[in-house]
Amino acid sequence: MIKKVDNKADATRVSDLVRDEGFMRLALEQAALAESLGEVPVGAVVVSNGVIIGRGHNRMILDQDPTAHAEVVALRQAAQKLKNYRVVPATLYVTLEPCAMCAGAMVHARLQTLVFGASEPRAGAVCSQQRFFESTYLNHQVVTRGGILAEASSSRLRAFFKAKRQAPPGA
Numbered sequence: 001m002i003k004k005v006d007n008k009a010d011a012t013r014v015s016d017l018v019r020d021e022g023f024m025r026l027a028l029e030q031a032a033l034a035e036s037l038g039e040v041p042v043g044a045v046v047v048s049n050g051v052i053i054g055r056g057h058n059r060m061i062l063d064q065d066p067t068a069h070a071e072v073v074a075l076r077q078a079a080q081k082l083k084n085y086r087v088v089p090a091t092l093y094v095t096l097e098p099c100a101m102c103a104g105a106m107v108h109a110r111l112q113t114l115v116f117g118a119s120e121p122r123a124g125a126v127c128s129q130q131r132f133f134e135s136t137y138l139n140h141q142v143v144t145r146g147g148i149l150a151e152a153s154s155s156r157l158r159a160f161f162k163a164k165r166q167a168p169p170g171a
């Protein structure tokens with residue numbers, strides 16, 4: 001049997017991947033920034049029409065704010081830039097699978113696309129602990145892609161928590 005090859009579709013997928021990895025690298029830079037500030041290294045960027053309109057990294061400790069996850073920080077900046085709580089059209093890139101709070105914020109923002117890096121087995125709400133975006137009561141659909149530069153993201157997280165465990169008490 002001859003397999004039909006759709007070259008155009010393949011080319012689209014390749015260019016999608018190149019673009020996703022490019023923006024994910026910028027999200028990883030945000031994660032590095034978080035780490036340098038003693039925060040769990042998770043970073044995010046929001047992109048609209050090819051332009052970055054929001055950047056964020058975890059800053060819960062810095063801001064004494066339980067909602068200051070990378071995704072929320074980046075979405076807030078993007079919304080202010082657009083002067084609209086509906087962050088459209090936009091794609092959010094984040095280095096780690098979002099939690100339920102952040103997934104909820106993405107629906108409120110009417111986010112078009114979410115691209116994440118590593119999966120989060122303990123609290124991930126996209127594919128690990130639940131499939132939040134598939135909830136039937138939601139009035140908005142978010143397209144998701146995962147696993148982009150996942151190893152770069154998870155190795156940074158592993159190193160961060162390893163160093164934390166090895167730090168002397170009180171450090």
Ligand SMILES: [Zn+2]
Nearest residue numbers: 069098099102
């Ligand atoms: Zn979160």
